[in-house]
Amino acid sequence: MNHPVDNRILSLIREHHIFTLAITREAQPWCATLFYVYDEECNLFIFTSEDDTRHIRDAVETGNFLTAGAIALETKMIGKIRGIQFSGIMHKLEGAELKSAKKYYLEKFPIARFSTLFLWGIKPDMMKMTDNRLGFGKKLIWHS
Numbered sequence: 442m443n444h445p446v447d448n449r450i451l452s453l454i455r456e457h458h459i460f461t462l463a464i465t466r467e468a469q470p471w472c473a474t475l476f477y478v479y480d481e482e483c484n485l486f487i488f489t490s491e492d493d494t495r496h497i498r499d500a501v502e503t504g505n506f507l508t509a510g511a512i513a514l515e516t517k518m519i520g521k522i523r524g525i526q527f528s529g530i531m532h533k534l535e536g537a538e539l540k541s542a543k544k545y546y547l548e549k550f551p552i553a554r555f556s557t558l559f560l561w562g563i564k565p566d567m568m569k570m571t572d573n574r575l576g577f578g579k580k581l582i583w584h585s
Contacts, residue, residue, distance in 0.1 A: 466499035529565040
């Protein structure tokens with residue numbers, strides 16, 4: 442059973458458009474900063490990345506599609522720090538899922554119409570949000 446994602450987590454996801462994606466290959470970590478759109482109905486982070494990028498190549502060549510990501514609000518004000526860490530499984534989008542994802546992606550990033558999109562998705566299985574506005578170090582945790 443999928444549990445609904447807390448609206449406070451969804452709000453932060455909606456406010457941003459860049460996340461950091463982390464993968465590993467043979468115990469070697471790598472991260473990439475990517476533009477994303479989030480499909481709330483499908484609980485899916487959508488991003489574009491070409492096959493020859495290190496993070497995609499490492500995942501495809503090893504068959505290890507387990508990923509982690511982070512979205513952060515950059516601020517020097519400790520009381521306003523907010524961010525999300527998540528984990529999930531990455532997959533290349535195809536068929537009806539690709540068609541729907543492309544629509545979402547182009548709505549948020551219309552300039553992408555002028556480039557070739559290689560859309561991928563991450564279905565999060567866990568998200569942890571830190572929100573210091575709720576109290577120092579306050580964590581909200583969601584599991585699928």
